[in-house]
Amino acid sequence: MNPSHASRTALATSLMRALHTRSDPAPLLDDPWGDRLVPEAVRAVFRERALAQHDASHGAAATPGQVLDAALHANAAYPEVILRSRYTEDALKDAVARGVGQYVIVGAGFDSFVCRRPAWAEGLTIYEVDHPATQQLKRQRLRDCGVAEAPSVHFIEADLSVEDLGSALARSPFQATKPSFFSWLGVTVYLTRQANLAALHAIAACAPAGSELVFTYIDEAALRPGHLNAEAFRKLQSEVSAVGEAFLCGFAPAELKALLLETGFALKEDLDGHQALARYDAAGANGFKPAGAAHIAHAVRFPSV
DSSP: OOOTOOOOHHHHHHHHHHHHHHHHSSSSOOOOTTHHOOHHHHHHHOOOOOHOOOOOSSSOOOOHHHHEEEEEEEHHHHHHHHHHHHHHHHHHHHHHHHOOEEEEEETTTTOOOSSOGGGGGGTOOEEEHHHHHHHHHHHHHHTTTTTOOTEEEEEEEEEEESSSSHHHHHTTTOTSSEEEEEEEOOGGGGSSSSHHHHHHHHHHHOOOOOOOOEEEBBBBGGGGOOOOOHHHHHHHHHHHHHOOOOOOBBOOHHHHHHHHHTTTEEEEEEEHHHHHHHHHHHHHHTTTOOOTTEEEEEEEEOOOO
């Protein structure tokens, strides 16, 4: 990621969630905020890129907006973005019912949970942690949209490549002695293995026993040269690399349980893309074609010895 610019993938995933809400026949989310939070200048760049790749011979004439929607829907990450968001908010709801009162969104991007907080989350204190460039643009866009910053929401600017999560959270009212729920979505694939392990240790250090973590990862086999990935996945790899956010790291699903134990977490559940689809859209109403290599993992912090 260019340190002077907001993450392009964060902006794109926000648009995907909004597109899903307004266009898919059986939405798993009610999240229209991407259409408002993503600046018009950014959407214009996305439209230009989509139009440059659009083959008009494959269908009737379409507006630039329709071409962008089609490109987002065809993106290999689209199903994962929707499924991981729904899974995380379901897990968060269950955690809140068990008494968890703090929600930390690591790499928050343009997540809109603070704009559409459901009744069950009214008592949550939310901490959004992200790179200063992304965080600053998001807060400006929230102001532009007339969204006041609630006292229970804390925006923490942090470059986690040079600062650990604990020190970032220490600059906020975060209470490290209280069980918390952490989400870390769409991030691990863009970090080195060393950085991912450091991040897991950092999250564990901030999370007392009973805290929960939901994160996503890619099966490392899919990133090996010569692996028989679908064309859409190869295209996605090329596109994110072109904007400076290349895929760097995956994990082996068979080794994840042991890896998490070393960092202080017990694996509760690990779903690949097909399993997540079977849970949330078994009938295929939305036409999702998720990548089996895309995983959602749910872990619980166990007591320190």
